Amino acid sequence: MNGSSSHFSSGNWSPSAPTESWAMVTPGEVLRSFRRRLPSIVFTTVLVTIAVIALLIVWPNQYRSEGLMYVRLGRGALAVDPTTKATQSVSMQESRTAEVVSIGEMIGSREIAERAVERIGVEKINQPRTWIDQGLKDIESFLQSDHQLVAWLPKSDGKTVGEMSPEQYKGQLDREQAIKKVSKAINVQIAKNGYTVAVAGKGDDPLLVQSIVQAVMDEYGRYHVEAHSVDGSESFFEKRAKQSRDTALATRRALQETRNEMGWLSAASAEETLRERIIDLEMKLNTADSELAEAISQAEELRRQLDGTKEWVPVEVTLGIANAAGDQMRSQLYDVQIQDGEELARVSPNHPRYKLLQEKMQQSAQLADAEREDREERREAINPVYQELETQFQTVRAKAVGLKSRRDAVNERLAATQLDLQRLNGDATRLAELTWEAELAEETYREHARSLEEARVNTALDDLQMSDVSVIQDATLNLKKSGPMRGLLAVVGLLLGLSLGLLQAILRDSPVASTGGSRGEISRNKAAKSRRRTKSADVATNTNSDLDDVMHEQEDIRSNETVTAGVPTGDTVAMNETSGTFNAPMPR
DSSP, X not given: OOTTOOOOOOSSOOTTHHHHHHHTOOHHHHHHHHHXXXXXXXXXXXXXXXHHHHHHXXXXXXXXXXXXXXXXXXXXXXXXXXTOOOOSOOOOOOOHHHHHHHHHHHHXXXXXXXXXXXHHOXXXXXXXOSHHHHHHHHHHHHHHSOOTXXXXXXXXXXXXXXXXXXXXXXXXXXXXXXXXXHHHHEEEEEOTTSSEEEXXXXXXXXXXXXXXXXXXXXXXXXXXXXXXXXXXHHHHHHXXXXXXXXXXXXXXXXXXXXXXXXXXXXXXXXXXXXXXXXHHHHHHHHHHHHHHHHHHHXXXXXXXXXXXXXXXXXXXXXXXXXXXXHHHHHHHHHHXXXXXXXXXXXXXXXXXXXXXXXHHHHHHHHHHHHTTSXXXXXXEEEOHHXXXXXXXXXXXXXXXXXXXXXXXXXXXXXXXXXXXXXXXXXXHHHHHHXXXXXHHHHHHHHHHHHHXXXXXXXXXXXXXXXXXXXXXXXXXXXXXXXXOOHHHHHHHHHHHHHHHHHHHHHHHSOSOOSSOOXXXXXXXXXXXXXXXXXXXXXXXXXXXXXXXXXXXXXXXXXXXXXXXXXXXXXXXXXXXXXXOOEEOOOOO
């Protein structure tokens, strides 16, 4: 390096100049830089590769254990929670994929990790199994010891939080460390469009990894049962079923007592009975009215016929029987007529006595004529027509009286039935209320009894640890290491070392000699630098290094002839080819 060179301070330098200069770099210039820095590239590559290989050698082996769980369509998906009630609302059917994803999330939860730690043990999980863990533990123990080398270090009596003792605090830290190890070791994979959940574990102890994976699957089986169970449902429904049963019996008893007091079996049946009875009574009443009217009409007709029919009729008539009284009367009449005729002859027509005698003679003649006919003898009997009519009349009359009595009775029964119907209408509300209460209490009791039975069945199944998630593949014990892939990582380390070597070559030997300027200025600047390098070479102790710098300057002049960007005016800015830093101009 040129001893008189110094880092460039931004005097006339533009910030955009390096970017423009790097944009003009050609692949040939980069390759020439690599060729010049080949020893450093090889050294960096070898050093990094050796470091990576050493790290791979001491890196502990990794072992893998796998288990598989199957989510079947069990009671957890089909059974209804006894504390819920089915409704008539329509809900969209959820895909079982969401259930499988939820199971995968729960398997990877902290709760399962804590349960696995409780099952395996904190000491077993935190036990050092590699030289790294053992070394860290030994260092920690050494720092906490009373050795003279570390006696001057401050010792802690133990941290506490709240009411926790130092031992409890340390135990909680160890437990958290174990939980973190379990969570880090477990990897849950869910099959796409499937119902299987793969649980994989990775660690430096194959037996411990197998124990962790198996513990996680077993503990999740129990946790799945607990997640789908409802604590306290059985005792809750026992109380509710007993209360609802007592309520149902009380309401049913009250309903029966009210029916007995009212005299109804049920409002519906009583209403139906009364309705049929009213219809029947109305029909009977109509029939009785019709028959009564008919009987009255018949009685009137029979009365009219009786009035026009003789009660007695002759059955035998004898004519021509001699009448002694009539003959004697006619003889006396004849004598009287002779005397009156003689006397009438003696009286003039104008005499008042004449008229009296004439009237007396006429009356006597009429009496004689009346007694002149023959005497007849009759035998009469009751008219059979009259008798038949009388019989029919009495029958119809009696029938009318009976029909009238029946009509009155039907009217009374109809009125009583209508009163019963009115009373039923008043009692129906109370009966309906009691019936509703009894039916509701009975239905509630049935629901509680059904839910109680479901809760008992679920409790029994939960006690048997029966769930719809089953382990179809236990955790495997794989004694063949699964990592690290030392061969591939060694190749990656080699490539990393080569990349770092090339990068340091580029950074140390920048292909860009200046930050810009015209071709003439760049040539003049490089020529001035070349002359200064030549003068300083006479007094330098390392001649070969100066010659190399001159050659580098000449190559840079040739390579920068194509640069078109301007350079800052004033003092020329030179760049040290060896260190890659900018040098201030040397005084002439």
